[in-house]
Amino acid sequence: MVAVNCEQVWQEISNYIDGEIDPNLRAALEDHVGGCQRCTAVLQGTRNLVRLYSDERLFQVPLGYSWRLQRRISATLPGRRGNSLGWLVAVAATALIVGGITLANSRAAAPKVRSVHAQIGRGVPATLAVIVNNHGKLFHVAGCPFLNEKDGTRTLTAEEAEHEGYVPCVRCMAKYLGQVAMNWTKKAWGIVSA
Amino acid sequence: MKGSPGLDTQEQALIQQIQNGEPDKFYELVKPYERRVYTAAFAVLRNAADAEEVAQEAILKAFANLRQFRAEARFSTWLIQIAVNEARMRRRKDHAEIMEPIGEHQDEEGTYTPRDFADWREIPSEALQRAEVRELLLEALASLGTKYREVFVLRDIQHLSIEEVADSLGISRASVKTRLLRARLMLRDLLAPRIAEGRFSREPFEKGNKPW
Ligand SMILES: [Zn+2]
Numbered sequence A: 001m002v003a004v005n006c007e008q009v010w011q012e013i014s015n016y017i018d019g020e021i022d023p024n025l026r027a028a029l030e031d032h033v034g035g036c037q038r039c040t041a042v043l044q045g046t047r048n049l050v051r052l053y054s055d056e057r058l059f060q061v062p063l064g065y066s067w068r069l070q071r072r073i074s075a076t077l078p079g080r081r082g083n084s085l086g087w088l089v090a091v092a093a094t095a096l097i098v099g100g101i102t103l104a105n106s107r108a109a110a111p112k113v114r115s116v117h118a119q120i121g122r123g124v125p126a127t128l129a130v131i132v133n134n135h136g137k138l139f140h141v142a143g144c145p146f147l148n149e150k151d152g153t154r155t156l157t158a159e160e161a162e163h164e165g166y167v168p169c170v171r172c173m174a175k176y177l178g179q180v181a182m183n184w185t186k187k188a189w190g191i192v193s194a
Numbered sequence B: 001m002k003g004s005p006g007l008d009t010q011e012q013a014l015i016q017q018i019q020n021g022e023p024d025k026f027y028e029l030v031k032p033y034e035r036r037v038y039t040a041a042f043a044v045l046r047n048a049a050d051a052e053e054v055a056q057e058a059i060l061k062a063f064a065n066l067r068q069f070r071a072e073a074r075f076s077t078w079l080i081q082i083a084v085n086e087a088r089m090r091r092r093k094d095h096a097e098i099m100e101p102i103g104e105h106q107d108e109e110g111t112y113t114p115r116d117f118a119d120w121r122e123i124p125s126e127a128l129q130r131a132e133v134r135e136l137l138l139e140a141l142a143s144l145g146t147k148y149r150e151v152f153v154l155r156d157i158q159h160l161s162i163e164e165v166a167d168s169l170g171i172s173r174a175s176v177k178t179r180l181l182r183a184r185l186m187l188r189d190l191l192a193p194r195i196a197e198g199r200f201s202r203e204p205f206e207k208g209n210k211p212w
């Protein structure tokens, strides 16, 4: 077997990690690394960093990126209508009890949301940063007393939260929804204040 | 995604539909790659706001030039190419490289010699949930010279093949490999001492701290 020195090992480390190396060279390299502390450190460290950087969680696109992109495409391309928020549909599918406010029989009461969408959308920007509890069902604005922070929380946009199946907390979203939209929401979903 | 060269038939059908007057299908076509387009732009620009703007521009440009797309290439590679070019144009325009990045003027052909041999024991991937660890990794990456950063991001973060990286950046496969090796070794030199000592704090990589 050919012997390699430290410099040769460093030159080949990338190919070695990627598995793009001639078997003979691989054997020689492994033989050297086995007895060389410096090369072991370099190889392990390089491997570790490649693994860490390849993790999806490291590199996150900005909040709302996807939504803004769709918006931009819709606005620029011919023949495409604006994309509106669909979280109220998600509300319809989920029966909820929030504090003293009950969403009664919401499954059956799926209303026609389109007509009032613009109205609702004006009040609650899809890019609004909201907070969700990992085990909860609602999204909140920061500081909402109904947000349970015990199980860990995440921040994302209203639109992303909605995509993940979260629905707005009626308490803290009220100020964003505005009174008109709020009344509409309550009426539409059969919410009865306790 | 790797290992299926050429255009996938679903993409081909979408492109066809878009060209036949259904532009609303365009988002469906680019959606699987929107993240990659952003990351590619970020790799060049190192700034989230600029990267997002460039990503949008690149995607709109792809729509405008869809007829020029040749089916021999992969759509994703073509799209990333556009993003990289847009980002490079933006960088030149803005003279964004005020701080001289590490390794920019190093001789690409010379052998890179590791400077630090700290024992970097494997850290659990849960560590990435810690903001300090993520910051440390991103900061180290940002401090690399552009040509190394571009290759590293496309290859080790986006997982493009060597060939795709070469096509996206318009450089040879050999250059991709050389730059990738160097990027990895430089990053290791930057990170090993801190990670070995468990120092994830956000001290900047000051001049004196740099191993080169
Ligand atoms: Zn050695």
Ligand SMILES: [Zn+2]
Pocket (backbone or CB within 6 Å): A139, A140, A141, A144, A145, A146, A147, A169, A170, A171, A172, A173
């Ligand atoms: Zn709330």
